[in-house]
Amino acid sequence: MNWDDAAQAAPDRLLGAAADSDDQAVEAALRPRDLGEFVGQERVREQLGLVLQAARQRGGTADHVLLSGAPGLGKTTLSMIIAAEMGVPIRITSGPAIQHAGDLAAILSSLAEGEVLFLDEIHRMSRPAEEMLYMAMEDFRVDVVVGKGPGATAIPLELPPFTLVGATTRAGLLPPPLRDRFGFTGHMEFYAPAELERVIHRSAGLLDVSVDAGGAAEIAGRSRGTPRIANRLLRRVRDYAQVRADGLVTRETAAKALEVYEVDARGLDRLDRAVLRALLTLFGGGPVGLSTLAVAVGEERETVEEVAEPFLVREGLLARTPRGRVATAAAWTHLGLVAPQHSGGTGSGTGPGQTGLFGP
Numbered sequence: 411m412n413w414d415d416a417a418q419a420a421p422d423r424l425l426g427a428a429a430d431s432d433d434q435a436v437e438a439a440l441r442p443r444d445l446g447e448f449v450g451q452e453r454v455r456e457q458l459g460l461v462l463q464a465a466r467q468r469g470g471t472a473d474h475v476l477l478s479g480a481p482g483l484g485k486t487t488l489s490m491i492i493a494a495e496m497g498v499p500i501r502i503t504s505g506p507a508i509q510h511a512g513d514l515a516a517i518l519s520s521l522a523e524g525e526v527l528f529l530d531e532i533h534r535m536s537r538p539a540e541e542m543l544y545m546a547m548e549d550f551r552v553d554v555v556v557g558k559g560p561g562a563t564a565i566p567l568e569l570p571p572f573t574l575v576g577a578t579t580r581a582g583l584l585p586p587p588l589r590d591r592f593g594f595t596g597h598m599e600f601y602a603p604a605e606l607e608r609v610i611h612r613s614a615g616l617l618d619v620s621v622d623a624g625g626a627a628e629i630a631g632r633s634r635g636t637p638r639i640a641n642r643l644l645r646r647v648r649d650y651a652q653v654r655a656d657g658l659v660t661r662e663t664a665a666k667a668l669e670v671y672e673v674d675a676r677g678l679d680r681l682d683r684a685v686l687r688a689l690l691t692l693f694g695g696g697p698v699g700l701s702t703l704a705v706a707v708g709e710e711r712e713t714v715e716e717v718a719e720p721f722l723v724r725e726g727l728l729a730r731t732p733r734g735r736v737a738t739a740a741a742w743t744h745l746g747l748v749a750p751q752h753s754g755g756t757g758s759g760t761g762p763g764q765t766g767l768f769g770p
């Protein structure tokens with residue numbers, strides 16, 4: 411199971427970064443329409459702005475663009491902005507939807523001149539489709555193979571110039587020949603709390619929700635650096651403010667609402683805390699093997715590894731070591747527990763979980 415599958419395996423997770431059906435319904439309304447409205451990602455925004463302006467001045471199509479970064483950081487939104495800034499239509503598809511080279515040939519041959527083709531999860535495309543894409547990106551041409559075996563013939567097909575915008579959660583997974591064919595690569599970072607506050611104020615305006623500065627800060631602090639999560643938490647807090655308060659989202663209302671949804675002050679949810687708690691209370695802070703930890707919390711190994719761990723590692727609460735998972739000192743503090751004397755909290759101790767019984 412990879413990141414994307416694992417994220418989808420936990421679709422009901424309020425803090426999951428992948429879009430759920432509820433998100434899809436409102437996201438269209440919340441998407442910034444141009445680079446000026448797009449919050450944060452200053453470097454990518456400036457670089458991309460130059461690429462697009464130069465292409466407009468030359469009257470040509472923009473170079474192919476690769477956007478990498480975690481789910482929910484705005485890759486789809488940016489691809490739509492690219493099309494809007496270039497004044498061209500956009501076609502949206504994804505790697506897993508293109509399993510045969512013929513699927514890709516059909517899409518490419520039906521593009522309008524200058525159109526943006528957004529290929530989400532480009533790292534999950536099939537090999538033959540990927541190879542067809544090389545030629546399409548470089549020469550705006552594909553060879554369509556007709557027939558099979560010795561009688562097969564390749565018919566060259568000219569394509570209109572287009573801009574490919576590829577999105578991937580893992581740029582490192584792309585084969586170098588594909589990566590090299592992008593003229594510009596933008597790496598999307600997680601957002602700072604102040605940037606998320608701006609996203610929240612903007613979305614609140616569009617959804618007609620009253621949020622004060624404290625309310626926005628409270629939601630931002632629990633949104634794991636991700637605009638999609640910030641927008642989702644805003645909607646849940648809005649519900650709470652409407653039903654249990656006077657409709658205004660203050661710091662206190664936001665905190666109470668998110669307590670109901672079991673999202674803590676640092677943006678951990680029930681699964682994250684269960685993993686940490688098991689690591690601390692059952693295994694003395696580790697090291698403990700991933701499979702053992704997963705059994706202890708009653709989850710699949712992949713769910714713990716792909717859904718809970720990345721954020722815990724990013725927050726400095728958990729470390730992956732060759733001997734297993736280890737809690738940091740911050741993990742003990744966060745759960746309000748006291749680290750036992752023998753636990754260094756960083757894997758240097760000799761706690762009960764470090765007997766080697768539970769190898770990684």
Ligand SMILES: Nc1ncnc2c1ncn2[C@@H]1O[C@H](COP(=O)(O)OP(=O)(O)OP(=O)(O)O)[C@@H](O)[C@H]1O
Nearest residue numbers: 437440441448449481482483484485486487637638
């Ligand atoms: N920089 C931003 N400013 C304001 N809103 C943003 C920004 N980035 C993302 N959003 C909001 O977050 C939501 C998710 O963004 P988007 O769908 O573009 O993410 P993504 O990176 O393409 O995710 P995925 O990889 O899951 O497709 C959108 O509704 C959008 O409104």
